[in-house]
Amino acid sequence: MKRKKADRALLFLLLILTALSSFPLFIMISFSLRDRELVFASLLFPIKPTLNNYATILRDQILMRCLMNSIVLSILVAMIAILVSIITGYGFSRFQFKFKSLLLYLTFATTMFPPILVAVGFFKVIVRLHLYDNLFSLILVNTASILPFSIWMMKGYFDKIPKSIEEAAMIDGCSRISACFQVVVPISLPGIVAVGIWSFLFAWCEYLYASTFVGSVSKRMITTGIVELLGHFIIQWGLVMAYAIIISAPILILFVFLQQYFVSGLTAGGVK
Amino acid sequence: MKVSSQKKTYYWTAFFFIAPGVSFVFFLTLYPFGQAMLMSIFKVTSDSRTFIGLANYQRAFQDNLFWLSLWHTLYFTVISVSLHYFIGLGFALLLYRLGKSIVSNILRGFLFLPWLFASAVWCVTWQLILHPHFSVLNALFNSLGLSRLSHSWLSDLSLLPLTILSVVSGLKFFPFHMVMLFAALQVIPLELFEAAEIDGASSLQKFRSITWQFLKPVTTIILCYDTIGSFYYFDLVWILTRGGPMNETEVLSTYIFKTVFQLEGSFEYGSSMAIILMIILSIFIMVYIKIFLRGEFEI
Numbered sequence: 001m002k003r004k005k006a007d008r009a010l011l012f013l014l015l016i017l018t019a020l021s022s023f024p025l026f027i028m029i030s031f032s033l034r035d036r037e038l039v040f041a042s043l044l045f046p047i048k049p050t051l052n053n054y055a056t057i058l059r060d061q062i063l064m065r066c067l068m069n070s071i072v073l074s075i076l077v078a079m080i081a082i083l084v085s086i087i088t089g090y091g092f093s094r095f096q097f098k099f100k101s102l103l104l105y106l107t108f109a110t111t112m113f114p115p116i117l118v119a120v121g122f123f124k125v126i127v128r129l130h131l132y133d134n135l136f137s138l139i140l141v142n143t144a145s146i147l148p149f150s151i152w153m154m155k156g157y158f159d160k161i162p163k164s165i166e167e168a169a170m171i172d173g174c175s176r177i178s179a180c181f182q183v184v185v186p187i188s189l190p191g192i193v194a195v196g197i198w199s200f201l202f203a204w205c206e207y208l209y210a211s212t213f214v215g216s217v218s219k220r221m222i223t224t225g226i227v228e229l230l231g232h233f234i235i236q237w238g239l240v241m242a243y244a245i246i247i248s249a250p251i252l253i254l255f256v257f258l259q260q261y262f263v264s265g266l267t268a269g270g271v272k
Numbered sequence: 273m274k275v276s277s278q279k280k281t282y283y284w285t286a287f288f289f290i291a292p293g294v295s296f297v298f299f300l301t302l303y304p305f306g307q308a309m310l311m312s313i314f315k316v317t318s319d320s321r322t323f324i325g326l327a328n329y330q331r332a333f334q335d336n337l338f339w340l341s342l343w344h345t346l347y348f349t350v351i352s353v354s355l356h357y358f359i360g361l362g363f364a365l366l367l368y369r370l371g372k373s374i375v376s377n378i379l380r381g382f383l384f385l386p387w388l389f390a391s392a393v394w395c396v397t398w399q400l401i402l403h404p405h406f407s408v409l410n411a412l413f414n415s416l417g418l419s420r421l422s423h424s425w426l427s428d429l430s431l432l433p434l435t436i437l438s439v440v441s442g443l444k445f446f447p448f449h450m451v452m453l454f455a456a457l458q459v460i461p462l463e464l465f466e467a468a469e470i471d472g473a474s475s476l477q478k479f480r481s482i483t484w485q486f487l488k489p490v491t492t493i494i495l496c497y498d499t500i501g502s503f504y505y506f507d508l509v510w511i512l513t514r515g516g517p518m519n520e521t522e523v524l525s526t527y528i529f530k531t532v533f534q535l536e537g538s539f540e541y542g543s544s545m546a547i548i549l550m551i552i553l554s555i556f557i558m559v560y561i562k563i564f565l566r567g568e569f570e571i
Contacts, residue, residue, distance in 0.1 A: 091289025121304025144300030205390035223392035
């Protein structure tokens with residue numbers, strides 16, 4: 001009986017703390033539903049909730065352009081990361097050679113460079129290659145940042161698959177590469193989904209590179225776009241928060257359906 | 273003869289699989305790194321390149337703003353990493369205590385939310401909560417009759433803005449620690465607790481000699497990882513305060529960014545500071561990579 005009471009108290013405590021930690025989300029939703037004149041008319045709940053802000057954003061060419069840019073960038077980064085990490089991860093998992101651990105060590109060590117150092121060093125390279133203000137530079141630097149982790153994750157998945165499976169296929173006359181793609185890849189789908197989600201998430205949320213390597217308005221990303229909205233003399237909070245909701249929605253939806261992949265990616269090593 | 277040619281094919285196949293990905297990563301990270309190294313020790317003019325040695329590094333050591341930013345970075349890192357860890361640990365233990373159920377899964381999902389938002393989105397929202405003109409937090413305090421507690425959170429000329437930034441970071445990244453620690457708790461065999469119960473151990477004793485032993489390894493790795501991440505963290509400070517007011521929240525990342533891309537356009541000085549930043553963290557980096565790849569080295 002006493003135990004049950006303690007459990008209920010625990011649950012109650014957790015509920016309150018969870019509500020507190022979700023407070024910013026609540027603020028986002030609440031302010032996104034407010035009309036311009038009534039933004040500060042109430043504190044927690046909007047007076048006369050309206051979807052006008054969302055409609056304004058859907059008609060705003062610049063903000064929609066940012067969204068389009070981010071969608072294209074994130075999907076491309078995810079696709080490249082998946083393809084390269086399958087091939088390289090397979091290589092690291094199946095072949096034994098001298099200096100293999102050193103190579104893995106070095107590849108992984110590159111993720112430990114300060115992003116600001118990468119930005120500074122990469123900037124000169126980009127200017128020299130005439131890639132400044134070109135989305136291609138963002139694809140390159142985002143993919144390079146996420147790849148060591150993706151390779152590591154794919155290697156981990158491949159390690160769990162017994163070699164005998166593809167050896168059987170190779171005895172039947174399958175080449176190494178088709179054994180990899182036709183036999184091993186189909187059964188490592190969870191790993192591929194996890195790598196895809198992580199790369200997508202990284203590119204979607206990235207801010208530093210997006211604010212350094214592109215300059216013109218038409219090449220803005222969502223992250224730089226929303227921060228730009230704060231630069232106006234009068235900040236339209238309703239609009240800003242509606243945009244915050246719109247650009248967070250894809251991630252939240254992915255999370256609801258694919259929660260276990262987010263967590264498995266985290267526990268596989270952790271990316272911020 | 274046949275064996276050696278087979279071996280050759282084997283190595284070529286390995287090369288074919290590994291080389292493209294690894295060289296892609298190396299080209300795009302080691303090359304800029306080398307570039308930054310070179311920039312920090314050479315003075316480059318339009319047609320010549322003169323070796324100036326460690327002059328840029330010396331300059332950093334005489335630059336008051338560099339030392340101030342370094343101190344701010346340390347302060348920010350210590351506070352936000354402790355917040356991440358203790359909030360994360362608290363939630364992990366509470367959720368573990370609650371046991372497995374649908375409610376606990378839903379709660380875990382909601383607690384994970386802050387981590388999912390882009391830093392930009394998170395900071396913009398906190399900008400509204402802490403804004404100098406209309407701060408949701410101040411308004412909340414006022415309506416509760418606690419107007420003594422309201423402050424100009426991000427524009428005060430003291431350590432307050434930097435502390436607030438650490439708290440905003442604390443509230444965003446604790447789910448990472450929570451998930452990692454929660455996963456570590458799952459592998460504790462329940463028999464251990466039962467045995468301790470029979471021996472009459474107190475809750476504190478049980479925590480110290482059972483739970484903590486299972487949390488220790490994962491604690492090392494997440495603290496290392498998080499220290500590195502927080503030390504490098506740029507978005508939050510840049511979006512919320514740009515290092516202001518009066519450099520009160522300037523951290524190394526934002527100072528380097530300003531030096532290179534805004535104030536003087538000095539890539540040389542900027543890259544030398546970025547390299548110092550990395551050297552300071554090298555111990556954490558080595559420990560992290562070592563633990564991370566440990567499995568690999570044991571095989």
